[in-house]
Amino acid sequence: MKGTVHSSTNIRVRTCPTWTAEIPVCSEAKTPACGSIVAAMIIISLIHCRIFGKLNGYLLNRIRHAFSIKSGTIKVMKKFDLVIVGEGISGLYAAYLAFRRFPQWNIALIADSSRLAPCSYRTTAVVSQSGIHLGVSPLGDLLFNGFQAFCEHVANDRPDGIYSGTRFHLSSDGCDAFKKRWPNGRLQQLATLKKELFVEQEETFLVDPHEYLAWLKSQMTVHFFTGLVTSVESGRVISDHLDILGDRIFLANGAYARHTPIQLKSHAPTKNYLDGSRVVPGKFALFQLCDWGEESFVLSHGHANLIYRAWSGEVLIGGTTNKNESLDDQGELQKQINFFAELVNFDLPKAVHVDTGLRHKGMQRKPALLELSTNVWALWGTYKNGWSLPHFMLKDWIEKI
Numbered sequence: 436m437k438g439t440v441h442s443s444t445n446i447r448v449r450t451c452p453t454w455t456a457e458i459p460v461c462s463e464a465k466t467p468a469c470g471s472i473v474a475a476m477i478i479i480s481l482i483h484c485r486i487f488g489k490l491n492g493y494l495l496n497r498i499r500h501a502f503s504i505k506s507g508t509i510k511v512m513k514k515f516d517l518v519i520v521g522e523g524i525s526g527l528y529a530a531y532l533a534f535r536r537f538p539q540w541n542i543a544l545i546a547d548s549s550r551l552a553p554c555s556y557r558t559t560a561v562v563s564q565s566g567i568h569l570g571v572s573p574l575g576d577l578l579f580n581g582f583q584a585f586c587e588h589v590a591n592d593r594p595d596g597i598y599s600g601t602r603f604h605l606s607s608d609g610c611d612a613f614k615k616r617w618p619n620g621r622l623q624q625l626a627t628l629k630k631e632l633f634v635e636q637e638e639t640f641l642v643d644p645h646e647y648l649a650w651l652k653s654q655m656t657v658h659f660f661t662g663l664v665t666s667v668e669s670g671r672v673i674s675d676h677l678d679i680l681g682d683r684i685f686l687a688n689g690a691y692a693r694h695t696p697i698q699l700k701s702h703a704p705t706k707n708y709l710d711g712s713r714v715v716p717g718k719f720a721l722f723q724l725c726d727w728g729e730e731s732f733v734l735s736h737g738h739a740n741l742i743y744r745a746w747s748g749e750v751l752i753g754g755t756t757n758k759n760e761s762l763d764d765q766g767e768l769q770k771q772i773n774f775f776a777e778l779v780n781f782d783l784p785k786a787v788h789v790d791t792g793l794r795h796k797g798m799q800r801k802p803a804l805l806e807l808s809t810n811v812w813a814l815w816g817t818y819k820n821g822w823s824l825p826h827f828m829l830k831d832w833i834e835k836i
């Protein structure tokens with residue numbers, strides 16, 4: 436992440452896509468000196484940006500009113516139209532939608548991704564329909580609609596970092612569970628595999644998280660802050676480095692949601708949802724420098740996945756929940772690696788590393804977009820479908836806020 440709080444006296448503010456400035460925050464004793472430094476820095480930045488034509492009058496005006504620095508504290512107070520907590524896919528997609536819908540809004544996004552690692556950068560990130568159809572269950576409907584919304588986004592907005600490929604669902608014995616989901620699956624010998632298996636295939640999207648999230652950031656003007664949020668109140672987000680005031684607040688804090696104190700008057704649904712939710716780690720092993728052809732593909736066998744990213748020459752194995760859901764159990768992952776190493780017609784190099792992401796799973800796996808209190812919302816529990824559920828679930832939200 437680019438912007439960080441370097442010390443207790445500097446808060447780095449990032450705006451996308453063109454401008455970055457460091458705003459020193461003063462203690463009371465240092466106020467006059469720091470005040471002139473702040474003024475000098477802002478003037479130099481503005482002249483610089485003007486010379487290079489990077490800042491338009493609209494942005495200039497916003498920066499002028501952007502900060503009121505409280506002397507004697509390290510708090511930056513500012514009233515934003517919308518304050519988002521979290522810079523994973525949920526937070527960034529919410530910011531992207533809000534900026535497109537209300538380009539005149541001042542939007543702030545605060546996260547502490549160096550201390551609370553976003554799941555969105557530790558994920559296998561595949562988006563498929565996976566044989567799900569409407570009308571079977573409420574969760575199935577959400578997943579189906581999420582997939583459709585993601586397809587629309589890709590077709591209409593043409594984001595970077597989204598690749599197409601084929602997903603092969605495999606079964607050694609064509610068992611009932613496989614037949615139920617894939618009634619047309621049949622015995623086949625794929626060119627990539629050493630043996631004949633029951634196979635059904637579908638078109639799929641493979642997401643490059645870094646590329647896609649960078650693209651989202653490049654599409655909007657949002658004030659990015661680094662801070663560990665220690666409390667959320669009505670109209671106010673409080674962190675260890677700064678407080679931010681906002682007319683609207685949106686929490687996209689993923690698996691850390693249960694650990695962010697929320698001080699709102701009426702939040703029974705929040706408590707119920709959070710109490711029933713869990714943090715579920717997901718692991719995958721990463722292999723690099725694999726030249727397995729020009730087509731990206733996914734092999735799925737039960738809970739095991741192998742993802743080949745043709746654009747980067749990476750292979751990822753794993754990504755689903757280990758049976759005992761423990762953080763340190765490598766046994767299940769090793770079994771999956773051995774399984775695919777024996778199955779595919781390619782050599783697997785030595786794994787570069789094993790990555791673990793923390794997913795937020797609601798009770799009965801239900802994701803939720805909750806209005807916790809007036810003008811305070813949260814998107815939680817996206818669990819295994821975080822790359823498409825925000826695209827559907829935030830559609831209504833953006834019309835309501």
Ligand SMILES: Cc1cc2nc3c(=O)[nH]c(=O)nc-3n(C[C@H](O)[C@H](O)[C@H](O)COP(=O)(O)OP(=O)(O)OC[C@H]3O[C@@H](n4cnc5c(N)ncnc54)[C@H](O)[C@@H]3O)c2cc1C
Nearest residue numbers: 521522523524525547554555561664689717792820821822
């Ligand atoms: C191994 C693995 C494989 C996966 N595969 C897929 C897949 O194939 N397809 C799919 O759709 N999904 C998949 N997922 C799930 C998907 O990656 C997640 O659902 C999604 O990334 C969650 O995004 P998020 O924005 O909600 O949360 P996160 O990405 O975790 O972001 C949370 C943000 O909130 C910030 N934050 C939290 N609390 C605070 C606080 N108190 N103060 C400041 N900042 C805070 C964090 O720093 C972070 O920036 C997978 C997950 C894993 C782990």
